Amino acid sequence: MxxxxxxxxxxxxxxxxxxxxxxxxxxxxxxxxxxxxxxxxxxxxxxxxxxxxxxxxxxxxxxxxxxxxxxxxxxxxxxxxxxxxxxxxxxxxxxxxxxxxxxxxxxxxxxxxxxxxxxxxxxxxxxxxxxxxxxxxxxxxxxxxxxxxHGLVVTSREPQLKLDPKAIAAVKARYADRPGPWLSLGIGASEPARTWPAERFAETARRLSDLFGAVFWVGGPNEAESARAAIGDLPNNVVACDLPLDRSAALIALSAGFLGNDSGALNVAAAVGTPCVGLMGTAPVPAYSRWLSRLDGGEGRIADIMVDQAVEAVRTRYESERWDNSHA
Missing domain, CATH: 3.40.50.2000 (Glycogen Phosphorylase B;)
Structure with a gap:
């Protein structure tokens, strides 16, 4: 050939x-x-x-x-x-x-x-x-x-990303003691205009603590320090910024839901079938997946999105869709 x-x-x-x-x-x-x-x-x-x-x-x-x-x-x-x-x-x-x-x-x-x-x-x-x-x-x-x-057959725009079973097993083992359901927060972004303040993520996590047993802060190594500072003494919040990409994706897939910036992690959440709420800044990603809903501050200003809006968006979908970890 x-x-x-x-x-x-x-x-x-x-x-x-x-x-x-x-x-x-x-x-x-x-x-x-x-x-x-x-x-x-x-x-x-x-x-x-x-x-x-x-x-x-x-x-x-x-x-x-x-x-x-x-x-x-x-x-x-x-x-x-x-x-x-x-x-x-x-x-x-x-x-x-x-x-x-x-x-x-x-x-x-x-x-x-x-x-x-x-x-x-x-x-x-x-x-x-x-x-x-x-x-x-x-x-x-x-x-x-x-x-x-070009006559290509595409029946769905859902990426349906395949995950390594070894990565999933490793994440399950690492966080076996963490109660469910889990919420992942995607705190990283490629630019400031797409980055929601860490303090607002913390306040959102605090106000959703009645729904989630554990909240994981997902990002790159550069976000770890700001995540720890924002979390402070909030219980059941875990900084997960040290995970390699395959395990970070596995953690998102094992979560009941995801809230995060317009970033790679948000798209991974949609790609693995985790219900996700995207905080949109400049050039917002369209709602191309049934798992993805958008929260737009208007005119590309992610800082205009208030904690009340984020809490309501997550809580509404959690209750209407009966989020839990069983989809993973």
Missing amino acids: AGPVLVYTPDRGIGDLMWHLPTIRAIAATTPEGQVVLVARPASRASEVLAVEPTVARVLHAPNYKGKLKGVREVIDFYRICRAETPRAVWILEKIDRPAIAAFLAGVPERRGFGLGHGQETFLTTGPYLPKAMRPAHRIDKLEAFEKG
């Missing part, structure tokens, strides 16, 4: 990766082997997030450079990947031209991409291309139009 099918996803966020999962699986379904090789930015952490995804055979990294020569460096990097992998096809889930140029120079026989009236189209072999008018559309809308145009 000829070389693999490569799927190129240029976005840097974990959330972006979750949006692409249905498309990636649909492309894999068109191949005899039922798998693709994913080329992704290191910041997406795709190699960790998709470690047990059956439709992704391997994950290769395409760094995102800065500076005047970033475009040239990206072309060279992907050219080298194509020469090493000798793919029979490349699918580019964006309009950027660098991977298309590299695939053309490497002689990849089948090259598909968004197009969008961009220079990329010159280096592609197989349409149809998305119209230029769709450039302002959200990525999910572009993916849906692309899938339809």
Whole structure:
């Protein structure tokens, strides 16, 4: 058989990766082997997030450079990947031209991409291309139009992220003494405009203490200190900022619910089927999943979201949907 099918996803966020999962699986379904090789930015952490995804055979990294020569460096990097992998096809889930140029120079026989009236189209072999008018559309809308145009079968936009059973077992063992139901708080974010104050998370946790036996503060190592300071002497609140990504996802999956910033953790919550309330700042993620509801402060000001609103949003869904840990 000829070389693999490569799927190129240029976005840097974990959330972006979750949006692409249905498309990636649909492309894999068109191949005899039922798998693709994913080329992704290191910041997406795709190699960790998709470690047990059956439709992704391997994950290769395409760094995102800065500076005047970033475009040239990206072309060279992907050219080298194509020469090493000798793919029979490349699918580019964006309009950027660098991977298309590299695939053309490497002689990849089948090259598909968004197009969008961009220079990329010159280096592609197989349409149809998305119209230029769709450039302002959200990525999910572009993916849906692309899938339809290329005959890809996607029956649901739910990412349904697969988790490593070993990670789930490890989290269960670590927190076996913590009473349920559990609430996870996603306190991290990529920028201040998407970050709700830690003190408001603490006050929300305090006011929801009658519903949840334990509250886990989920974030990166940089959030651990501010989480501990905000928690103070609040009982049954646990700083879980030291978990590797697979165990953090497992903890979210084992929780009855999730409240958090517009971040990768929020998208992971939706992807693993945990009911989640997203605190929206700039460029808010759409409610693409049935598990996700949005709480928007208005005009992208996450600081305008009050504790009363967050408490009401969680409490209302908890009571109407009968949240518990049994869904995990």
